[in-house]
Amino acid sequence: MNKKNYLVILSLKKTAMNDLAKKIEALLFVSGEGMSIPRLSALIKKSDSEIKSAIEELECHLADEHFITILRDGDKVSLVSAKEVSELVENFAKDEFAGELTRAALEALTIIAYKGPVKRVDIDYIRGVNSSFMIRNLMMRGLIERIRDQKDSRAYLYRVSPDFLKFFGLSSIADLPEYGVYASRLEEFIKEGEKIAAGEEK
Structure with a gap:
C-alpha cells in the first residue's frame, strides 16, 4: 500500500x-x-x-x-x-498438532475419507463450519494430501494419504466400514446443497 x-x-x-x-x-x-x-x-x-x-x-x-x-x-x-501474536499462535499450533485428533478433526477426516477427492467448500458445507484449520492439521499429520482440481486449476481437492491407509491398516479406501453407503449419502447431500445454492442465485 x-x-x-x-x-x-x-x-x-x-x-x-x-x-x-x-x-x-x-x-x-x-x-x-x-x-x-x-x-x-x-x-x-x-x-x-x-x-x-x-x-x-x-x-x-x-x-x-x-x-x-x-x-x-x-x-x-x-x-x-x-x-x-506469532508466539501465541505457534504455541497453540504445536499443542494442537501434537495431541490426539479432536472431534472436529476426526469429522473432517471422515468426510475426506468417504468423499475424497473433495473440495474444501464441500467439507465446510457438510460440517456447517469453516474447516481450514482442521484440514491444515490433518495435512501436517500426513493423514491427507492436497491435489489440483483437474476441472479448475485454481482450486484444490483433498483426499486421504497412503499414511492414512497404513495408520488404519487398510489396503484401500474401499475397505472403510460401509464405504459405498456413506460415500453415496455424502454425494447426495452435496448435490442437494448445490441445487439449493443454484435456486438462490436465480
Whole structure:
C-alpha cells in the first residue's frame, strides 16, 4: 500500500468499512487458502482496481483493530495472524498438532475419507463450519494430501494419504466400514446443497 493511499484510508479509520471490503473479508475468511485479485473481481463483479482499493481499506481496518492482517503473494491475498501474536499462535499450533485428533478433526477426516477427492467448500458445507484449520492439521499429520482440481486449476481437492491407509491398516479406501453407503449419502447431500445454492442465485 503506498503512503498516500494509506493516509487517506487512515483518516477514515473511524468510519465503518464499506460493503465491498466486508465482502472481501468474508471471502478470504471462508477461503482459508487465499484468493487472487481476478478471482475476487469475478465473484464480487467489481473491477480489479476497485478490489485492490477495498483490500487496502480492509488492511488498514485490520491493522487498527485486530491481530489479523493481509498477506500478499503476487496477486493473491489471504488473512493471516499478525506478528504480534506469532508466539501465541505457534504455541497453540504445536499443542494442537501434537495431541490426539479432536472431534472436529476426526469429522473432517471422515468426510475426506468417504468423499475424497473433495473440495474444501464441500467439507465446510457438510460440517456447517469453516474447516481450514482442521484440514491444515490433518495435512501436517500426513493423514491427507492436497491435489489440483483437474476441472479448475485454481482450486484444490483433498483426499486421504497412503499414511492414512497404513495408520488404519487398510489396503484401500474401499475397505472403510460401509464405504459405498456413506460415500453415496455424502454425494447426495452435496448435490442437494448445490441445487439449493443454484435456486438462490436465480
